[in-house]
Amino acid sequence: MAQLETRGLTARYGDFQALFGIDLTLDEGETIAIIGANGAGKTTLLRSIAGVLRQDPGMVRFDGQDIGHLPADEIMARGIAMVPEGRKLFPSLSVEENLLIGAYGRKVGGAWTPDAIYDLFPILKERRNNPGTALSGGQQQMVAIGRALMSNPRVLLCDEISLGLAPVVIRDIYAALPRIRESGASVVVVEQDIGTALKVAGRVYCIMEGRVTLEGTPDTVSRDDIHRAYFGAAA
Amino acid sequence: MIGADTIIQGVLLGGLYALFAAGLSLVFGIMRLVNLAHGDLIVLAAYLLLVVTTALGLGPFVALLVAAPAMFVIGWTLQRVVLNRVLGPDILPPLLVTFGLSVVLQNALLEGFTNDSRRLRAGPLETASVDLGVAMVGVMPLMTFASAVAVILALQWLFYRTELGRAFRATSDDPVTASLMGVKPASIFATATGIAMLVVTIAALFLGTRANFDPTIGPARLIYAFQAVIIGGLGSLWGTLAGGVIIGVAQTVGAAINPEWQILAGHIAFLAVLLIRPRGLFPRAVD
Secondary structure, three states: OOOEEEEEEEEEEOOEEEEEEEEEEEOOOOEEEEEOOOOOOHHHHHHHHHOOOOOOHHHEEEOOEEOOOOOHHHHHHHOEEEEOOOOOOOOOOEHHHHHHHOOOOOOOOOOOOHHHHHHHOOHHHHOOOOEHHHOOHHHHHHHHHHHHHOOOOOEEEEEOOOOOOOHHHHHHHHOOHHHHHHOOOEEEEEEOOHHHHHHHOOEEEEEEOOEEEEEEOOOOOOHHHHHHHHHOOOO | OOOHHHHHHHHHHHHHHHHHHHHHHHHHHHHOOOOOOHHHHHHHHHHHHHHHHHHHOOOHHHHHHHHHHHHHHHHHHHHHHHHHHHOOOOOHHHHHHHHHHHHHHHHHHHHHHOOOOEOOOOHHHHHOEEEOOOOEEEHHHHHHHHHHHHHHHHHHHHHHHOHHHHHHHHHHHOHHHHHHOOOOHHHHHHHHHHHHHHHHHHHHHHHHHHOOEOOOOHHHHHHHHHHHHHHHOOOOHHHHHHHHHHHHHHHHHHHHHOHHHHHHHHHHHHHHHHHHOOOOOOOOOOO
């Protein structure tokens, strides 16, 4: 049984339908990538899993239980943590406080403590007493990842963690991924950068206009497949 | 004559205004909710203290231990059942609802307690005084000011040293992202209003022992509280104390020049500060 799955997940904002029946599965310990163009519905998908958008109960299942209807705080307490798009650090909180609040709704013990996060991203230790928003974009992204890890999640959802960052910084951040997996967390990465996505993920889903247009492992999908799934059939 | 005595009395009076304002500042700081019924809730707490003192034969300070938890529950329930429903991107619904609540509270109190002026009796403390060298000051005003400082220290500790305080600040920044941390914004808001009502009960204690009160005096207390918050700068608790002191001193100095000018002087001081520092003296919040 998959650890996390969506079954015919649909989402709408008023009259606008963003997702048309997404089916995906994530096994325990697995890393999957979700790629797609701007507006394809990737962020809507993650927000529906995380409970920011609430859907029908059976549309999202975790450990065999329906969670699609639960609010974000209850989903987080079950062990699904999200690194939101745009980092969304709390400006009123210092770096360390941003990390600490990550464990607010789930204190289960585990590999991730503030010290373990500082070990993963040493620069954050120097800046622990700065306001979170005084940091560079890459450092802020490290705080956002650390904040999500603080709850020792079983599933980590990462929404475009490379967005707006320099390639060298993106490499530093993705270098943390193996250690995050070692802690036992399954990972869902949403990426626009296809190269990065194919490098880190065991399986990849491509989404276009709210539908899954391609699914496979990085060595079985070709560049042409992705191109078609990303932009639609060649004109 | 305006001497040290006038200034000291003004500073101590400022403590009372800071107590009025601290709860308002707390609620606004966390949920951007302007509670127009804040003054009436202070008066409600004063009547609650009156009922507890007369029904149980307790002194007002002991009655506080009964009334404060009751007011916490009232505040928590009010937020949970009514105010959470109207919070949103539009600031008008909460204003209308709390304005309506203000009218309801005034009329309910009028119905229940008539329009007679009432007061809380504190016994010999009411007339006790100490000699500070430069001036004789009343023990009650001193206690009022000390309570204001203690309340602000306690709120400051709560905000910046506790997990609940982190959740308060995070929810104030961004409730959606806070919910991704496991915070329930609806219950954080309810807790915040509950804590504000604890402060309101302390304010009511000193309001009721210092002077008479009747069901109609709430809105004027709201104005003083508002002015203290705005002068101090939104989101700054120490600023709120400073704002209270500025209004207190302006009022006593104004009254020393001409008794008719007491209230007016406070309002003029408020406008003067806004002219010089439109965002208040110590603004923290960015909006």
